[in-house]
Amino acid sequence: MKKFVNEPSAVVKEALAGIAAAHPELRVDLENQIIVRSDAPRRGKVGLVSGGGSGHEPLHGGFVGLGMLDAACPGEIFTSPVPDQILAATQAVDGGAGVVHVVKNYTGDVMNFQMAAELAGDEGVEVHTVLVDDDVAVEDSTWTAGRRGTGATLIVEKVAGALAETGASAAAVAAAGTRVNEASASFAVALTACTTPASGRPGFDLPDDEMEVGVGIHGEPGRRREKLRPAREIAALAVEAVLGAKPLSAGSETIVLLNGLGGTPLIELYLLYGEVAALLDKAGVRIARNLVGNYVTSLDMAGASLTVCTVDAEVLRLWDAPVRTPALRWGA
Amino acid sequence: MKKFVNEPSAVVKEALAGIAAAHPELRVDLENQIIVRSDAPRRGKVGLVSGGGSGHEPLHGGFVGLGMLDAACPGEIFTSPVPDQILAATQAVDGGAGVVHVVKNYTGDVMNFQMAAELAGDEGVEVHTVLVDDDVAVEDSTWTAGRRGTGATLIVEKVAGALAETGASAAAVAAAGTRVNEASASFAVALTACTTPASGRPGFDLPDDEMEVGVGIHGEPGRRREKLRPAREIAALAVEAVLGAKPLSAGSETIVLLNGLGGTPLIELYLLYGEVAALLDKAGVRIARNLVGNYVTSLDMAGASLTVCTVDAEVLRLWDAPVRTPALRWGA
Numbered sequence: 037m038k039k040f041v042n043e044p045s046a047v048v049k050e051a052l053a054g055i056a057a058a059h060p061e062l063r064v065d066l067e068n069q070i071i072v073r074s075d076a077p078r079r080g081k082v083g084l085v086s087g088g089g090s091g092h093e094p095l096h097g098g099f100v101g102l103g104m105l106d107a108a109c110p111g112e113i114f115t116s117p118v119p120d121q122i123l124a125a126t127q128a129v130d131g132g133a134g135v136v137h138v139v140k141n142y143t144g145d146v147m148n149f150q151m152a153a154e155l156a157g158d159e160g161v162e163v164h165t166v167l168v169d170d171d172v173a174v175e176d177s178t179w180t181a182g183r184r185g186t187g188a189t190l191i192v193e194k195v196a197g198a199l200a201e202t203g204a205s206a207a208a209v210a211a212a213g214t215r216v217n218e219a220s221a222s223f224a225v226a227l228t229a230c231t232t233p234a235s236g237r238p239g240f241d242l243p244d245d246e247m248e249v250g251v252g253i254h255g256e257p258g259r260r261r262e263k264l265r266p267a268r269e270i271a272a273l274a275v276e277a278v279l280g281a282k283p284l285s286a287g288s289e290t291i292v293l294l295n296g297l298g299g300t301p302l303i304e305l306y307l308l309y310g311e312v313a314a315l316l317d318k319a320g321v322r323i324a325r326n327l328v329g330n331y332v333t334s335l336d337m338a339g340a341s342l343t344v345c346t347v348d349a350e351v352l353r354l355w356d357a358p359v360r361t362p363a364l365r366w367g368a
Numbered sequence: 369m370k371k372f373v374n375e376p377s378a379v380v381k382e383a384l385a386g387i388a389a390a391h392p393e394l395r396v397d398l399e400n401q402i403i404v405r406s407d408a409p410r411r412g413k414v415g416l417v418s419g420g421g422s423g424h425e426p427l428h429g430g431f432v433g434l435g436m437l438d439a440a441c442p443g444e445i446f447t448s449p450v451p452d453q454i455l456a457a458t459q460a461v462d463g464g465a466g467v468v469h470v471v472k473n474y475t476g477d478v479m480n481f482q483m484a485a486e487l488a489g490d491e492g493v494e495v496h497t498v499l500v501d502d503d504v505a506v507e508d509s510t511w512t513a514g515r516r517g518t519g520a521t522l523i524v525e526k527v528a529g530a531l532a533e534t535g536a537s538a539a540a541v542a543a544a545g546t547r548v549n550e551a552s553a554s555f556a557v558a559l560t561a562c563t564t565p566a567s568g569r570p571g572f573d574l575p576d577d578e579m580e581v582g583v584g585i586h587g588e589p590g591r592r593r594e595k596l597r598p599a600r601e602i603a604a605l606a607v608e609a610v611l612g613a614k615p616l617s618a619g620s621e622t623i624v625l626l627n628g629l630g631g632t633p634l635i636e637l638y639l640l641y642g643e644v645a646a647l648l649d650k651a652g653v654r655i656a657r658n659l660v661g662n663y664v665t666s667l668d669m670a671g672a673s674l675t676v677c678t679v680d681a682e683v684l685r686l687w688d689a690p691v692r693t694p695a696l697r698w699g700a
Contacts, residue, residue: 038559038576038670040599040636050599051635054642058626058660093634113635227370244370267372267382294390301630301667302425303383304372310386328390330662335633336670338370365697 037236039336044233048090048112055097059362062100068124069117071097072107076129082200082209083107083129086138086193087122088145089114091232091335092253095189098363104197105138105361113232113335114254116144122152126161134162134206138193138213140185141169164206166213168192170220170343172281173250173258184252187295187332187343188220191355194364198357212354216345223277224258224341225270226251228299230334249273253297253334253341267304271311274342279319284346286320291355293343294326298333300340305329308340316344324352331363369568371668376565380422380444387429391694394432400456401449403429404439408461414532414541415439415461418470418525419454420477421446423564423667424585427521430695436529437470437693445564445667446586448476454484458493466494466538470524470545472517473501496538498545500524502552502675504613505582505590516584519627519664519675520552523687526696530689544686548677555609556590556673557602558583560631562666581605585629585666585673599636603643606674611651616678618652623687625675626658630665632672637661640672648676656684663695 041047049066056064063072077083086096087109096108106129111117126135135156139149146167153163170188177184196213204212226248229238239255242248247270250258265273284290294309296302309328316323324347332341347355358368373379381398388396395404402419409415418428419441428440438461443449458467467488471481478499485495502520509516528545536544558580561570571587574580579602582590597605616622626641628634641660648655656679664673679687690700 038579038596040559040602040632040640040672042598042600042639047635047639050642051639054638054640054645054660057642057645057655058638058658090635091633093638098634227372247370264370266374268374270372298633299631299668300372301423301665302430302662303379303422303667306386306390306425307374307379307383308372308386310382310389313386313389323389326390328386330634333633335635336631338668340372360698366692 037231039233041233047233048110069121070107070109070125070128071100072128073100076106077131079131080133080203081131082133082204082206083131083135084197084200085125085129085135087117087125088140089116092333094363095332099193099361101361102368103201103357103359104193104364113234116142116148119148119151119155122149123155126152126156126163130161134164136196136206136210136213137163137165138189138196139165139167140189141167141182142179143181144179162206164210166192166196166210166217168217170217170222171252172221172277173223177252178256186224186253187222187293187341188217188345190293190331191220191291191345192216194359195351195354198354216351220343220345221278221282222341222343223274224251224297224339225249225274226297226337226339228338229255230298230337232335251339253332255334267308268311271308271315275312275315278342278344284321287322288346289322289324291345291347292323292326294328295332295341295343296330297337297339297341298330299336299338302329305340312342325355369563371565373565379565380442401453402439402441402457402460403432404460405432408438409463411463412465412535413463414465414536414538415463415467416529416532417457417461417467419449419457420472421448424665426695427664431525431693433693434700435533435689435691436525436696445566448480451480451483451487454481455487458484458488458495462493466496468528468538468542468545469495469497470521470528471497471499472521473499473514474511475513476511494538496542498524498528498542498549500549502549502554503584504553504609505555509584510588518556518585519554519625519673520549520677522625522663523552523623523677524548526691527683527686530686548683552675552677553610553614554673554675555606556583556629556671557581557606558629558669558671560670561587562630562669564667583671585664587666599640600643603640603647607644607647610674610676616653619654620678621654621656623677623679624655624658626660627664627673627675628662629669629671629673630662631668631670634661637672644674657687
C-alpha cells in the first residue's frame with residue numbers, strides 16, 4: 037500500500053488534525069470527531085449536519101462553512117459515524133430552530149442518524165432528515181436497501197445550506213433538500229478499485245482492460261463489467277443511464293456535476309465533461325450550472341460519476357448564493 | 369492504460385473543449401490552443417500569461433480569471449507550448465501596458481517563451497519574464513538546467529495577478545513575481561509514477577515498497593529512492609529539505625502549499641499537512657496562509673509536494689486579494 041499515513045487505524049483522527057491546522061475558521065472537535073462552523077450554534081438558524089464514512093473527501097468536512105453545512109461527522113474509512121458522534125454534532129449546531137440531517141442511503145448511516153435523531157429529540161431538539169438516494173445504477177447493494185446516495189449529496193447540502201442561511205424553518209430546509217434529491221440522478225464508472233488503509237489492497241479485482249459500470253462509492257458492484265471504452269462511449273453510457281432513470285423534458289434546466297472518484301486527473305474529467313455536455317445538449321437539456329472536479333470521492337479510485345439535477349429558478353438562486361467552505365467557495 | 373480518453377493524441381484539444389463547455393466565462397481558442405479571460409485585453413492593464421506542458425491541471429488553465437492569469441497556453445502532455453501559441457496568448461491579452469510571462473524552468477519552456485517574447489517585442493509588445501525555479505530537490509534535471517519550477521508557480525501567479533489588477537506596471541508585476549519565486553522552496557515525494565496517454569504505461573518503475581524522494585513534476589528523478597516511510601517521516605524529509613535550502617529566521621511568516629500530485633486523495637493530503645504544520649511550528653515558522661489540495665499535478669501520480677514561501681505584509685495582501693478562476697476563488 038502506497039499512502040501518506042502513519043498507523044492505518046489513526047488515519048481519520050490524524051486527517052482531522054490536519055484539517056484543524058489548515059482551517060482555523062472551523063472548530064474541529066478531535067474527541068467527538070466532528071467538524072463544526074466556528075460561529076455555531078447560531079440563534080434561530082436551522083443547523084445542517086451531514087456525515088458518513090470517511091474516504092469521500094472533500095465530502096462532508098470540506099463543505100462545512102457559511103452557506104452549506106454547520107457540522108460534519110466523519111466515521112472511520114467507509115464506516116458510518118456512531119450515534120453519539122452525530123448527536124454531538126447535532127447539539128453543537130442547535131440554535132433552537134431545529135436541525136436537519138442529510139443522510140446518504142447506506143443502511144448503517146440511516147440507522148445511526150435515526151438513533152441520533154431520537155436521542156436529540158429526547159433532549160428537545162427537533163430533527164428533520166433528508167435521505168439522499170440519487171444513484172440510479174442499481175436497486176439494493178452491498179450496504180444499501182434501495183438506491184445509494186452519491187453525488188447529489190453535494191447539491192442537496194449546497195441548496196439546503198443556502199436556504200438555512202435565510203432563516204427558513206427546519207421543515208422547509210428539509211423539504212428543499214428532499215426536492216433536490218428527487219430531482220437528481222447519478223451514475224458512476226470505475227476504472228480501478230480503491231485501497232483502504234486498513235486492508236492495504238484494492239477492494240475488488242478489475243482486469244486491466246475492464247471497467248465497472250454503475251459502481252458505488254465504496255466499490256460496490258454496479259450493473260456489469262465490460263471492456264474499457266473510449267471516453268465518448270462512457271459518457272454516453274452515463275448520460276443514457278441518468279436520463280433513462282429520470283427522463284427530462286426538452287428545455288429542462290439542470291445543474292450538472294461531473295465528479296472524479298479521487299484518482300482521476302482533472303484533464304480527464306474535463307475531457308469527459310465535454311462529451312457529457314455535448315450529449316446533454318443534443319438531448320435538449322440545458323446545463324444552467326456545472327461543477328467539474330473531485331468532490332464525492334472513493335479514496336484513490338480512478339473513475340467518475342455524473343449527476344444531473346433538474347432545477348427551477350428558486351433552486352438556482354440557492355445554488356448561486358454565497359458559500360465559503362474549504363472545498364466550495366463563491367460569492368463570499 | 370485506464371483513462372477517460374478517446375484518441376491519446378487528442379487529449380489536450382478535447383479537454384480544452386470540456387473547459388470551454390464548463391467555463392463560459394473564459395474564452396477558449398481551440399485553434400491556437402489558448403485559454404483567455406473573456407474581458408481581455410483590458411486597456412492599461414498588464415497581461416499575465418503562463419503555460420507549459422499539459423498534465424499539471426489545474427495549472428495553468430484553471431488559474432485564468434480575475435486576479436490571476438489573463439491567459440494560459442497549454443502544450444501537449446508534458447510538452448512545451450510552441451512559440452506561436454504563446455505569441456497568440458500574449459497578443460490576446462496585450463492592453464498596451466505590457467505582458468508578463470510566468471515560465472517554469474524547463475529548457476523547452478524557457479526557449480519557446482523567449483522566442484515568443486522576441487516575436488511579440490517585434491510587434492511592439494513589451495514582455496517581461498518571471499522564471500520560476502523553486503524545486504530545491506536537485507540542480508539540473510532531465511529537462512532542466514538549474515532548479516525546476518513547481519508549486520511556487522501558483523503563488524507567483526496569484527500574487528503577480530493581484531498586483532496586475534491594481535494597474536501596476538509590467539516591470540513591477542514581474543519584480544513581484546520574481547520576489548515570490550526567490551522567497552519560495554519546494555520539495556516533492558512520489559509514491560507512484562504517472563502514465564501519459566501517449567505511452568500508456570508508467571513513466572518509471574518504482575517498486576511497491578519504495579518512494580522517489582525529490583521527484584520532479586514529470587517524474588524526473590529526485591535525490592534518491594528509499595523505502596516507503598510513515599507520513600510523519602516523509603513530512604520531516606520535505607520540511608528539512610525546504611528549510612535546509614532556504615533557512616528561515618524564527619517568526620518568519622509564510623504561505624504553505626501542500627499539494628497533491630494528482631493521484632493522492634485529499635484525506636492523505638490533510639494528514640500530511642497536519643504533520644508539516646506541526647514541524648514548521650516547532651521550527652518557529654508561522655503559517656500565515658495555507659492551501660491543501662491538488663493544484664500542480666503530474667497526471668495520476670500518487671505523491672505530494674510542499675512549498676513554503678516567505679511573505680511580507682504586501683505579499684499577504686496580494687494573496688488575500690479577490691480571485692475568481694476555475695480552481696482558485698475567494699473574495700469575488
